[in-house]
Amino acid sequence: MKQPKFSIIIPVYKAEKTIHKCLDSILAQTVTDFELILVNDGSPDNSGAICDEYAAKDNRIKVLHKKNGGASAARNIGLNKAIGENVCFVDSDDYVAPDFLDIFGECRADITIQGMYVKKPEDAQEQYWQIIEDTYDAEKIGLMMDNLYKSRNTGFLVTRAFKRKIIEANELRLNERYRLREDEEFVWRYMCKCKTFATVNKGAYHYEMPDFSLKYIHIDSDSDFNCTKSIIQHIVFLTDKYNHPCIVNNINRLAYIIQNSYRKKDFDYSRTNKYLIEFQQFYKKVKGNRNLNKKSKIIYYMIGTHTPKFLHKIYNKILSRR
Numbered sequence: 001m002k003q004p005k006f007s008i009i010i011p012v013y014k015a016e017k018t019i020h021k022c023l024d025s026i027l028a029q030t031v032t033d034f035e036l037i038l039v040n041d042g043s044p045d046n047s048g049a050i051c052d053e054y055a056a057k058d059n060r061i062k063v064l065h066k067k068n069g070g071a072s073a074a075r076n077i078g079l080n081k082a083i084g085e086n087v088c089f090v091d092s093d094d095y096v097a098p099d100f101l102d103i104f105g106e107c108r109a110d111i112t113i114q115g116m117y118v119k120k121p122e123d124a125q126e127q128y129w130q131i132i133e134d135t136y137d138a139e140k141i142g143l144m145m146d147n148l149y150k151s152r153n154t155g156f157l158v159t160r161a162f163k164r165k166i167i168e169a170n171e172l173r174l175n176e177r178y179r180l181r182e183d184e185e186f187v188w189r190y191m192c193k194c195k196t197f198a199t200v201n202k203g204a205y206h207y208e209m210p211d212f213s214l215k216y217i218h219i220d221s222d223s224d225f226n227c228t229k230s231i232i233q234h235i236v237f238l239t240d241k242y243n244h245p246c247i248v249n250n251i252n253r254l255a256y257i258i259q260n261s262y263r264k265k266d267f268d269y270s271r272t273n274k275y276l277i278e279f280q281q282f283y284k285k286v287k288g289n290r291n292l293n294k295k296s297k298i299i300y301y302m303i304g305t306h307t308p309k310f311l312h313k314i315y316n317k318i319l320s321r322r
Contacts, residue, residue: 006034007084011074013041015092031101036061037078042068072174072182087162096206102159110159110194113202121211133201155184178227180219188234225257242285254279255296
């Protein structure tokens with residue numbers, strides 16, 4: 001098979017209500033030189049059969065069926081099978097405009113990032129999150145980070161075109177141990193391998209933002225903490241700085257995870273103490289930064305790493321009243 005310009009990978013799970021709109025939007029692309037890899041992640045509904053129906057009508061579509069293992073595992077299987085020059089990801093409950101692939105252009109940079117349309121659960125209308133158009137090299141990393149932060153587009157997997165040769169040369173795959181923000185963690189690891197970057201002030205991806213308070217209610221704290229820590233470390237590697245808001249916001253997230261660990265009925269002192277030690281190491285790098293929130297400051301100054309267990313209980317009581 002001739003190498004297509006793009007490989008589009010879609011993990012599919014319980015998507016029978018949205019998959020038709022998603023797949024139809026991809027097949028309507030003005031750029032037709034692509035392969036579409038659908039990974040049915042053990043869907044208990046009719047999603048897998050729908051994927052097979054589409055594949056029977058278009059030889060650009062490959063369908064892979066697997067036992068349920070999560071979106072990261074499904075995306076990784078897609079990466080294992082991809083042969084395109086560039087790789088894009090789409091989620092089965094979203095859709096794209098006909099110029100989604102066209103906006104990425106020739107993909108001359110190691111990574112190309114476009115804007116996106118976002119519909120939040122509480123909003124009646126979707127909003128366009130525009131992005132400043134520019135090209136960047138190692139000397140302009142700081143400018144790129146500022147622009148991505150202002151565009152609220154720091155870690156979305158679905159707005160990016162990746163070079164498959166970079167993915168394969170560095171054996172990059174999504175970390176299947178992470179269940180929250182694993183896509184963003186992959187983005188930062190990939191970007192650490194890039195020398196050139198491009199942003200395009202157009203967008204064709206339509207993202208239906210879920211209610212995260214419901215979707216991720218039972219996330220394992222180790223997974224959340226370690227994924228966030230990895231994001232921090234890779235952004236620091238990329239920028240060689242600690243004080244960027246992207247990093248400070250993630251340090252605030254570590255504090256949020258620690259706070260939640262106190263609320264758990266099966267509170268584990270040794271685990272939380274480990275979190276505290278690692279949190280303090282990051283906090284000291286940005287101490288005094290105006291983007292540090294109250295939770296971070298309270299945990300750093302009042303809890304510490306050698307606080308007796310009874311103070312943990314007191315802190316837990318305080319939190320339970322909020």
